Amino acid sequence: MQLRILGVYTVLIACLVTALAVPFSLAYSSHRTGKLLLERRADATRFSELADQAIRDGDTSGLVQEVSRYEELYGTKVEIRDRDGRRVAGGGAWSKEPAERALSGRTTAGLPLVTPFGPASAVVAEPVGRDAQVSGVVVMKVSTAAARRDVTLVWTAVAGGSVVAVLCALIAARRLARWILRPVTELDLTTRAIAEGRMDARVRDGGRGPAELRLLERRFNAMADAVSAALERQRAFVADASHELRTPLTVLSLRLENLEPHLTEDGTSEFAEALAEVDRLGRLMEDLLTLARVEAGTAAPEPIARAALRGRLAIWHEVYAARELTLTVELDDTGPSAAPPPAAPLPAAAARIADIALDNAAKFVPPGGRVTVRLEQGVLRIADDGPGLEPDQFEAALGRFWRSPGHGNVPGSGLGLAIASELARAADCELSLRPATPHGLVVEVRLPEP
Numbered sequence: 001m002q003l004r005i006l007g008v009y010t011v012l013i014a015c016l017v018t019a020l021a022v023p024f025s026l027a028y029s030s031h032r033t034g035k036l037l038l039e040r041r042a043d044a045t046r047f048s049e050l051a052d053q054a055i056r057d058g059d060t061s062g063l064v065q066e067v068s069r070y071e072e073l074y075g076t077k078v079e080i081r082d083r084d085g086r087r088v089a090g091g092g093a094w095s096k097e098p099a100e101r102a103l104s105g106r107t108t109a110g111l112p113l114v115t116p117f118g119p120a121s122a123v124v125a126e127p128v129g130r131d132a133q134v135s136g137v138v139v140m141k142v143s144t145a146a147a148r149r150d151v152t153l154v155w156t157a158v159a160g161g162s163v164v165a166v167l168c169a170l171i172a173a174r175r176l177a178r179w180i181l182r183p184v185t186e187l188d189l190t191t192r193a194i195a196e197g198r199m200d201a202r203v204r205d206g207g208r209g210p211a212e213l214r215l216l217e218r219r220f221n222a223m224a225d226a227v228s229a230a231l232e233r234q235r236a237f238v239a240d241a242s243h244e245l246r247t248p249l250t251v252l253s254l255r256l257e258n259l260e261p262h263l264t265e266d267g268t269s270e271f272a273e274a275l276a277e278v279d280r281l282g283r284l285m286e287d288l289l290t291l292a293r294v295e296a297g298t299a300a301p302e303p304i305a306r307a308a309l310r311g312r313l314a315i316w317h318e319v320y321a322a323r324e325l326t327l328t329v330e331l332d333d334t335g336p337s338a339a340p341p342p343a344a345p346l347p348a349a350a351a352r353i354a355d356i357a358l359d360n361a362a363k364f365v366p367p368g369g370r371v372t373v374r375l376e377q378g379v380l381r382i383a384d385d386g387p388g389l390e391p392d393q394f395e396a397a398l399g400r401f402w403r404s405p406g407h408g409n410v411p412g413s414g415l416g417l418a419i420a421s422e423l424a425r426a427a428d429c430e431l432s433l434r435p436a437t438p439h440g441l442v443v444e445v446r447l448p449e450p
Contacts, residue, residue, distance in 0.1 A: 002177050009173035013166055021162045026113075028154045032147050033114045037124065040142045041108060043070070044126035047138045051080045051088060051128045055135050064089045077141040083134060093141035098125035102137040114144050116152040183213035187220060197425055199228045246282070253278045303345035306331055306375075312351050313373055316358050324367035327358075330374045349427035350380055350445060353420045357382035357443040360416055365440075378447045385440040394433040417443075 047067070054063040067078045067090040077093035083103065098108060102125035111122040121143055128136035186203045193201035202224060203217040256275050263271050304312075313329050320327040354373060361371045365386035374381045389397055389404065396402050398421045401414040417433075420443075424431035430446040 002181050005177040005180070006170070006173060009177070010166075010170060013169040013173070017162045017165055017169075021158050025155050025158050029113050029115055029151050032151050032154075033111050036114065036122070036142065036144065036147045037108065037111045040076070040124045040140055041126065043076075044108075044124050044138050044140050047078060047080065047140075048126045048128045051136055051138060052130060055082060055088065055128070060088050075143060079139045079141075080128070080136060081139075082128075082136040088136060093123070093139045095123040095125070095139060095141070098123045099137050099139050101125060102127045102139070103134055105132065105134055111142075114147045114151055116148055116155055118148075119144060179208065180210060180213075183209040183217050187217065190220070190224075194224065199224075199231065246286075249278060249282050253282070304348050304351050305345050309346060309351050309354070309375075313354065313358075316355075316362075319362060320371065323362055325362065325365055326370045328370065328372045330372065330376075347427040347429060347447060349423040349429060350447060352423055353429075353431065353443070353445050354380065354382060356416045356420045361386065361441075378449070380445040380447060381442055383436050383440060383442040385436060385438075388435055388439050388441040389433065391435065397433060398431070 054060045078090040079093040080088040108124045124140045126138045127134045190203045361384040365384045371384045400418040428448040434442040
C-alpha cells in the first residue's frame with residue numbers, strides 16, 4: 001500500500017511541477033526571443049535610415065563601411081538592397097520571404113521561439129524609405145547563440161529546481177505515507193504474531209498515525225483480548241473437565257473389576273466391553289488433558305539429546321517385535337552443515353511426536369510391515385508401509401477426533417496427530433503428512449534452525 005500511495009503522490013507532484021515549470025520555461029523563451037527581436041530590429045531600423053539617406057544622396061560608401069564594422073563587431077550578416085533587388089551594401093543575409101514582406105512595407109513582427117535546441121539563426125527584415133514609399137530593404141541574419149545560452153541556463157535551473165522540488169516532496173510524501181500506514185503495519189505484525197501462536201501479542205498504542213486507525217488499533221486489541229480470554233476459558237474447561245473426570249473413571253474402573261467375581265457366564269462378554277469402554281474413556285481424558293496442556297504452553301520445553309532420543313526410540317523395538325513389525329532407526333549424527341550439529345539438542349516435541357507416529361503405525365501397519373525413523377538434514381521422518389491415507393485426507397488427519405473411514409474399529413481417541421500438530425507448532429517445527437512409496441504414510445517434522 002505504501003508503494004501505491006507513493007506512486008499516486010509521485011504522479012500528482014510530477015504533474016504539478018510540470019504544470020508550473022513548462023509554462024515558466026516557455027514564457028522565458030518567449031521573453032528572450034522578444035528581447036532579441038527588439039535589439040536587432042532597432043539595429044535594422046538604424047540601418048534603414050542610413051540606407052534611405054545614402055540611396056537619396058547616391059553615396060553608399062559610408063553605408064558600406066558602417067555595415068562592415070557592424071558585422072565585425074557583432075558577427076551578424078547584414079545585406080541591404082534597393083527596391084529593384086540590387087545590392088547596396090553587405091551580403092550573405094538575404095532571405096526571400098522576409099525581404100518580400102519588408103518590401104511591402106511590413107517589418108518583422110516575430111522570430112521563431114528560441115530554445116536550447118534551436119534555431120541557430122533568425123532573419124530580421126526592415127523596409128527602407130519614408131512614409132509609404134519603400135526604396136529598399138535591410139535584411140539581417142541574426143545569431144541566436146547568446147539567447148540560446150541564456151535560455152539553456154534558465155531551463156537548466158528550472159529543471160534542477162523541479163527535480164529538487166520533486167525529491168523534497170517525495171521525502172515528505174514518504175514520511176506522510178509511513179505516518180498514515182504505521183498503525184496498519186503494526187496491525188499486520190500483530191496479526192502475524194497471533195497467527196504464529198503468540199496470543200499475548202498486542203498492538204502498541206504509540207499515538208502515531210491517523211485518529212481513525214488508532215481507534216482501529218484499540219478495537220483490535222479489545223477483540224484480541226476477548227478471543228484470547230475465550231480460548232483460555234475453553235482450554236481451562238477442557239483441562240479441568242479432563243482432570244476432574246480422571247478420578248470418577250478410575251473409581252468406575254475399579255468397581256467394575258471388583259464386580260468380575262460376581263458375574264455369570266452370560267455377562268462376561270458385556271463386562272469386558274464395558275471395561276474396554278471405560279479404558280477408552282480414560283485414554284480420551286488423558287489425550288484431552290495432554291492437548292490442553294500443550295495449547296496452554298505448559299508442556300515441558302526442555303530439549304532432548306540425540307542419544308536420549310535414540311534410547312527412547314529403542315523402547316519401541318520390543319513393542320514392534322511383539323506385533324511382528326520391523327523398526328529401523330537412523331539418526332544422522334554426521335550429516336551436512338544444514339543439519340543440526342551433533343552437540344545441538346533437539347526439541348522435546350520431536351521425541352513426543354515420534355512416539356505418537358510410532359503408536360499410530362503400530363496400530364495400522366499389518367504384521368510383517370516395516371517402520372523407519374530417520375533424522376537427516378534437520379528433518380525427522382517416520383515412514384511406514386501400511387495402508388496409508390488418501391491425499392485428500394492428509395489435512396483432515398491433523399484435526400481433532402478424526403478417524404479414517406476404513407479404520408473406525410481401531411482403538412484410539414483421534415487426538416494423536418492433533419496433539420502432534422500442536423506440539424510442532426509450539427516448538428516452531430513444521431509437521432506434515434506425505435504418502436510413502438509404494439504405499440504407506442510418512443510423518444515429516446521439519447525441525448527449527450539451531
